[in-house]
Amino acid sequence: MIEVKSKSRIRDKFILYFVVLSCLPVLLLGIVSLSAVSVSHRQSVNDLEYQVILEKSKNIKNFFDNIQSTLAIKVETLDAEALSKSNSLWQTSFAEALLKENTSFLEVSFADLQGKEIVKKSKTNKNPDLLYITKSLQFQKAIRGEATISSVHTKISGQAVTIMVPVFVEGGVHNVVIAEVDLSPINKLMKGTVLGSSGYILLLDESGTVVAGESIGSFAPGYNLSNWERVSRTLVIGGRYHSPVKNVPVVGSGMSISNINWSIFVEWPISDADNLINEIRNKILFAVFLSIIVVLLLAPIISSRLVYPIRLLEKTSREIEKGDFEQKVEIKTGDELQELGESFNRMAVGLKRLQELKNEFVFIAAHELRAPVTAIKGYLSLLLEGDAGELPKRVRDFISPVKQSNDRLVTLVSDLLDVARSEAGQLGISVVASDIKAQINSIIKEVQPLLMEKYIILTYEPEPDLPLVFVDETRFKEVIMNLVSNSIKYGSNNGWIKITHVVKNDIVETIVADNGRGISEEDQKHLFQKFFRADDVKKTPIQGTGLGLFITKELVEKMGGTITVKSSLGKGAAFTVAFRRG
Amino acid sequence: MKKIFVTFILLILALVWVTLYAGISRVEPTEKLESKIPHIYEKEDMPIDKISILVYYFIPKDRLDDSINNWKAVTDPHLQDLLKFHEVQFFGTSKISYDFFPQPIVGEKTGAEYETNISEHYGSGEMSSIIEEMTKRVLSEGGDYYDPKDTSGERGRRVYLVVFEGEGAAGSGDFGLISRSYLTLSAYQTFSSTFLAHEFYHTLGLPDNYDESSYVFGDSQQVSMLNLTSKDIMGYVRVPIESTYIERETLQKMGL
Ligand SMILES: [Zn+2]
Numbered sequence: 001m002i003e004v005k006s007k008s009r010i011r012d013k014f015i016l017y018f019v020v021l022s023c024l025p026v027l028l029l030g031i032v033s034l035s036a037v038s039v040s041h042r043q044s045v046n047d048l049e050y051q052v053i054l055e056k057s058k059n060i061k062n063f064f065d066n067i068q069s070t071l072a073i074k075v076e077t078l079d080a081e082a083l084s085k086s087n088s089l090w091q092t093s094f095a096e097a098l099l100k101e102n103t104s105f106l107e108v109s110f111a112d113l114q115g116k117e118i119v120k121k122s123k124t125n126k127n128p129d130l131l132y133i134t135k136s137l138q139f140q141k142a143i144r145g146e147a148t149i150s151s152v153h154t155k156i157s158g159q160a161v162t163i164m165v166p167v168f169v170e171g172g173v174h175n176v177v178i179a180e181v182d183l184s185p186i187n188k189l190m191k192g193t194v195l196g197s198s199g200y201i202l203l204l205d206e207s208g209t210v211v212a213g214e215s216i217g218s219f220a221p222g223y224n225l226s227n228w229e230r231v232s233r234t235l236v237i238g239g240r241y242h243s244p245v246k247n248v249p250v251v252g253s254g255m256s257i258s259n260i261n262w263s264i265f266v267e268w269p270i271s272d273a274d275n276l277i278n279e280i281r282n283k284i285l286f287a288v289f290l291s292i293i294v295v296l297l298l299a300p301i302i303s304s305r306l307v308y309p310i311r312l313l314e315k316t317s318r319e320i321e322k323g324d325f326e327q328k329v330e331i332k333t334g335d336e337l338q339e340l341g342e343s344f345n346r347m348a349v350g351l352k353r354l355q356e357l358k359n360e361f362v363f364i365a366a367h368e369l370r371a372p373v374t375a376i377k378g379y380l381s382l383l384l385e386g387d388a389g390e391l392p393k394r395v396r397d398f399i400s401p402v403k404q405s406n407d408r409l410v411t412l413v414s415d416l417l418d419v420a421r422s423e424a425g426q427l428g429i430s431v432v433a434s435d436i437k438a439q440i441n442s443i444i445k446e447v448q449p450l451l452m453e454k455y456i457i458l459t460y461e462p463e464p465d466l467p468l469v470f471v472d473e474t475r476f477k478e479v480i481m482n483l484v485s486n487s488i489k490y491g492s493n494n495g496w497i498k499i500t501h502v503v504k505n506d507i508v509e510t511i512v513a514d515n516g517r518g519i520s521e522e523d524q525k526h527l528f529q530k531f532f533r534a535d536d537v538k539k540t541p542i543q544g545t546g547l548g549l550f551i552t553k554e555l556v557e558k559m560g561g562t563i564t565v566k567s568s569l570g571k572g573a574a575f576t577v578a579f580r581r582g
Numbered sequence: 583m584k585k586i587f588v589t590f591i592l593l594i595l596a597l598v599w600v601t602l603y604a605g606i607s608r609v610e611p612t613e614k615l616e617s618k619i620p621h622i623y624e625k626e627d628m629p630i631d632k633i634s635i636l637v638y639y640f641i642p643k644d645r646l647d648d649s650i651n652n653w654k655a656v657t658d659p660h661l662q663d664l665l666k667f668h669e670v671q672f673f674g675t676s677k678i679s680y681d682f683f684p685q686p687i688v689g690e691k692t693g694a695e696y697e698t699n700i701s702e703h704y705g706s707g708e709m710s711s712i713i714e715e716m717t718k719r720v721l722s723e724g725g726d727y728y729d730p731k732d733t734s735g736e737r738g739r740r741v742y743l744v745v746f747e748g749e750g751a752a753g754s755g756d757f758g759l760i761s762r763s764y765l766t767l768s769a770y771q772t773f774s775s776t777f778l779a780h781e782f783y784h785t786l787g788l789p790d791n792y793d794e795s796s797y798v799f800g801d802s803q804q805v806s807m808l809n810l811t812s813k814d815i816m817g818y819v820r821v822p823i824e825s826t827y828i829e830r831e832t833l834q835k836m837g838l
Binding site: 012015030031037131152160162221225228 | 615671829
């Protein structure tokens with residue numbers, strides 16, 4: 001499990017680097033371009049608004065400048081006294097002329113310095129009442145020589161203001177000319193869309209009352225906006241705020257118009273103002289998202305491709321570790337990895353050669369050792385059996401351990417020869433349908449003395465109709481012998497061994513079970529490896545080469561069978577060898 | 583794997599941030615403009631966002647012969663003018679509805695008796711006897727014109743408008759009074775809606791824009807009668823209702 005984890009970790013690293021290195025620049029580029037586009041767009045929106053405001057405020061100023069210059073009457077030829085006695089004749093003709101001169105004049109009147117209207121001409125009323133406007137603040141300013149514009153009057157017929165302009169005679173104020181001015185020309189200027197498809201204007205008089213502009217809800221002309229904090233600001237360009245007028249976010253600019261103290265606002269709903277920029281924005285966002293999705297999709301694929309040769313090398317090295325030197329890695333990347341693969345293959349070839357040399361050496365060594373140790377064994381047996389005369393007890397005591405050691409040597413040499421033959425493929429095996437009952441019975445006879453030594457009971461009760469089994473008789477006997485002698489070797493006194501068969505379809509299983517010391521699960525993993533001996537066994541005086549089960553497995557597999565073990569520590573073991581039925 | 587997961591989460595957060603904030607302008611929040619509710623002139627605790635007018639036709643007992651049958655049809659267009667004017671002046675912040683009291687009210691006194699104080703236009707003078715009689719006979723339980731089922735007052739501030747079969751025009755308290763002849767005589771046609779509106783606005787507490795004190799002008803002309811001081815509806819009635827207005831300063835004193 002740990003190795004698998006480390007394998008995916010390098011791929012994860014590749015994915016991580018890949019994602020970080022590709023997505024960061026994309027993100028940064030996206031942010032920079034979004035900000036840049038937005039800043040430049042905002043600047044042009046602000047410029048547009050400022051232009052509209054400037055133009056409209058100029059229009060309004062012109063409107064009032066025109067009126068005031070029309071009303072600025074200077075009488076120079078007559079002296080004041082003569083004028084007073086003229087019975088208001090000149091005022092009458094002036095009033096009539098003025099009413100004709102400017103179409104937005106609804107009413108023109110002259111008031112004397114006491115605030116009494118002396119002449120009045122009206123477009124709507126033939127005989128309008130004359131007022132006494134003495135107390136009007138506007139009038140009081142006018143007689144001090146100041147031209148003034150009143151706050152806006154809202155009427156059913158439209159908006160109007162009263163403009164009072166002093167009439168100078170010989171440098172002094174003589175009368176005040178009063179004009180009621182219809183504001184519909186201004187209203188026309190301010191109405192409708194002034195920017196994009198929904199930008200509108202609000203014109204407020206000095207009291208914060210809406211003079212002109214689109215009627216939006218209650219924000220119609222006449223509405224007082226003096227509690228709107230923005231009204232008090234002299235100049236704001238391109239503020240972005242949630243407008244109370246249309247109840248939407250707007251780009252708003254406001255400016256107060258000098259000398260009449262009115263303020264003009266342009267509000268452009270952001271959704272409209274940013275319409276174009278939003279399209280560009282969406283395109284940039286789309287590009288960013290697409291790039292990142294592509295990176296996310298490609299990262300695992302590319303990483304896997306990068307990691308593939310490494311995993312291949314790792315997998316092959318495992319095979320070689322198991323002793324399979326025939327494995328080759330095929331890496332065709334055309335780079336250092338391919339070179340690594342090639343040298344890896346050369347290393348495998350070298351290892352294989354080493355293995356062969358070793359096997360050859362072991363085979364030769366074992367083969368050369370066999371003759372002497374067998375000879376020693378024979379002569380020792382002769383000696384101990386008394387063929388060279390009765391041995392003194394002392395000599396016999398010395399020779400006995402020599403014989404035991406020599407016997408172990410004989411076994412070791414024979415095992416090594418088996419191993420070497422097996423690995424060199426020199427095991428002569430011919431599989432034929434055989435009666436394994438006879439083999440097993442002959443084994444039981446052979447091991448009888450050993451069983452009796454440890455008081456172990458071996459039971460074998462095969463069914464009479466047990467089918468024939470495809471095995472090499474000699475090798476099968478070797479296998480069962482190995483298993484049985486192991487059971488005896490590692491079994492305790494008074495134990496038991498059972499040999500049974502199970503026929504499954506075309507497979508015949510032979511099971512050798514005992515109630516001996518058993519094998520731990522950890523040891524079961526290595527049980528069939530060369531020279532393996534369990535740690536707890538090593539601590540006992542029981543002798544072994546660690547080759548028995550390795551050879552057994554080799555033999556079973558070479559005969560086309562399988563061997564498995566079921567066991568747990570202290571509860572005995574059951575080895576199952578399975579072969580095809582005859 | 584954990585690092586990839588964290589990177590992925592960071593990436594998603596970054597994308598969300600970019601989508602929501604990169605290049606998006608900050609919008610200042612809504613400024614709360616308190617919606618303005620108009621009230622009776624200089625009386626902030628008396629809202630007039632809804633006004634319900636009940637219109638009466640009052641005939642002194644000796645003038646039944648002069649009275650007209652179509653008084654509702656005659657008054658209605660002027661009330662419509664008032665509604666239009668009111669809508670423009672209060673730009674929708676105050677709504678008027680009106681009903682006619684079904685039958686005319688026949689006064690207990692003669693016309694001349696009601697008209698004794700005709701010069702006192704703004705105040706209870708001329709109207710006091712009419713108001714007194716109407717309060718007793720129409721508005722009090724047990725009065726001969728009392729209508730217990732009348733619920734029109736629930737539609738807002740109740741104002742009584744009396745079309746008087748006689749001379750004069752006045753406004754006082756909740757009562758406004760206008761001479762029937764102002765509404766029908768051709769000489770007054772241009773201004774009759776303005777007259778009616780003027781008296782109605784007295785019921786909302788608006789004072790006259792007259793200068794009632796006598797004033798001696800420089801040319802020794804002494805003006806002792808009603809001196810018109812303003813062109814707005816409370817000062818200058820003899821204009822068509824389309825051309826008149828309520829002064830900004832007055833509206834400000836009504837909370838607008
Ligand atoms: Zn009045």
